[in-house]
Amino acid sequence: MENYKEALDHKIFNIISLAAEELDVESYVIGGFVRDHLLQRGDPKDIDVVAVGSGIELAKKVSELLSHKPKVQVFKNYGTAMLRAFDMEIEFVGARKESYSEDSRNPVVENGTLQDDQNRRDFTINALALSLNKNNFGELLDPFNGLEDLKSQIIRTPLDPDVTYSDDPLRMLRAIRFAAQLGFRIEKESLKAIRENKDRIKIISKERIVDELNKIMLSEKPSVGFALLHKTKLLKLILPELTALEGIDEIEGQRHKDNFWHTLEVVDNISENTDDLWLRWAALLHDIGKAPTKKFHKKIGWTFHGHEFVGAKMVYKLFKRLRLPLNEKMKFVQKMVLMSSRPIAIVDDNTTDSAVRRLVFDAGDNIEDLMTLCEADITTKNPKRFDRYHNNFKIVRQKIKEVEERDHIRNFQPPVSGEEIMETFGLTPCREVGMIKDAIKEAILEGDIPNEYDAAHNFMLKKGQKLGLQPVK
Structure with missing residues (x-):
């Protein structure tokens, strides 16, 4: 039997061993901790301990022996207990054997041996156990050649x-x-x-x-x-919305790309640049609107008109079905899907500053996320096209930077508030207040007036007069 005492050099294992000895039960550390130690995968945060006896009683005894006496959370239905010590979560369970019914993944549980417990594990690499018992401390128990499977991956x-x-x-x-x-x-x-x-x-x-x-x-x-x-x-x-993207149709010699495999490439691309889970979800879902909007036209070939808008609506239904959060995280994914084609539209030399201002205004603080998504969307294998597309996005970034520095548009609030409009014209909340406020915003975005108070105030007075309003003296 191979021995891995060095894996158990943290004092928590000696305390668990001592507690098990006092209770006269066998104890073993099993599963992910053992697997990850053998794979040399970082510092453990979770430890699973099996007791051939009561895991709950072992947890309580360990808590008694620890100086800070951590609280033991007991889950009686599962026969498990958990405590936190040394920045780790340690879960204790009694060795058990399980039997299942067809309509549930919740097993009927009976007390069992260590071997019974290893039998119920999902994979051989997660059935590896290290003894915490005094007579063979650190010994590896590997009934299913999990060590060999680790080596063979x-x-x-x-x-x-x-x-x-x-x-x-x-x-x-x-x-x-x-x-x-x-x-x-x-x-x-x-x-x-x-x-x-x-x-x-x-x-x-x-x-x-x-x-x-x-x-x-x-x-x-x-x-x-x-x-x-x-x-x-x-x-x-x-995720049937994803698999619906698979396949390439051809009519009159015109084909479109396989949007399913393209999507997986986009997710890999974005994963090289961000660990943001929700931005990765946006990459996964950015093209889901293409399946329901796909059409063939003799003159122009395959089109996916409005797929961003349709896709953004599909995001809500998908999140609701999977019980993903229907909060700002979902709204972020929707926003990224909806805007996923916007940046490339402003590459053209003839693009107006107002188009750039609107992009920055609509994206707000998410402009960098949007650009990261758009760059990940480049999956062409043609080196010249790849370089051209990336250079195009460099142009977009430069335009955004120039407009931002000059006009301060990101998340801007019109310099004149609704309260000031009401006070100026002696109004209570009404449609005209919103019309004037929207007109000021549009004038700034179009570049008709600068994003400054005096210009906005004068514009407000003129717009009010056009609506038949007079300033209160």
Whole structure:
């Protein structure tokens, strides 16, 4: 048996070992901590401990032995407990065996041995355990050759994959997520079982599904995970708006690009420049309006008119269905989808300053995010086109910078407030106040007047007079 005492040099493991000895139970650290130590993946923040006995009692004993006596959170329904110590979350569970019913991923649980507990683990690389017992402290218990699978970079289930994924369909998403995060491949029989059990994903809550999707989205190369979701037919069940983009149609020799695979490239591109989850979601959804707006015209070929507007509306429906947050995060994604084609429209030398001002005004603080998305949208394999498109966006950035420095448009509020308009003309809140305020804003954006108080005040007086209003003396 191999020994990894060096993995357990933190004093928390000695305290858990001592607590287990006082209770006369066996204890083991299992799962992600062991896996990530063997892969040399950073400092652990989560530790899972299995007790061959009561995990809850072990947690309480550990808390007693710690100087700061951390609070123990007990989850009786699951037979687990958790405490925080040394900036880590430590979860304790009693070794158990599980059995499942067809309509639920929540198992019937019985007390079991360490081997029973390892049998119920999702993957061989997560079934690895290190002993915390005095007589063999640090010894690796690896009944399914998980160490070999780590070295070979393989995702494999400890038991029959068909049973494993049918019992708990969330494991299908976890397999794909680990493949994406670790750069591992899913073993052939396991991949086949995911495909055959894909419909079982319907019993999983939307919140659990989204949690795994977000982890895939935040991986270094999200396309790995989404390509696997597509290959196993899970993606069509979760995000049909995406899979609807797949395929290339040809009429009279005119074709369009495959917008599904293009989208995955865009997500990978943007992931090289941002860790912002919601900007990555915007990249994933930026073209979803193209499937319902696709049309062929003999004179001009394939068009996707208004796909940004349609796509932005689809974002709301998609977020609502998946129970993603319907707050400012969703509004941000909608805004990015809606504006995703705007910057390229101002590349032209004939573009007016007012068009640039409107872009900056509409994008507000998100202008940099929008530019990052637009640059990620360049997926051409033609080097000359690639350079030309990137140079075009350099031109756009320069125009934005010049207009910003001169006109201070980003998130600007008209220099004359609604309150001042009412006071000037002796008005209460009414339609005319809004008309004057909007007219001032439009005049500034069009460049008819500078973004300054005196100019705006004079414009207000003239606009008021046109509406038949007189200043109060």
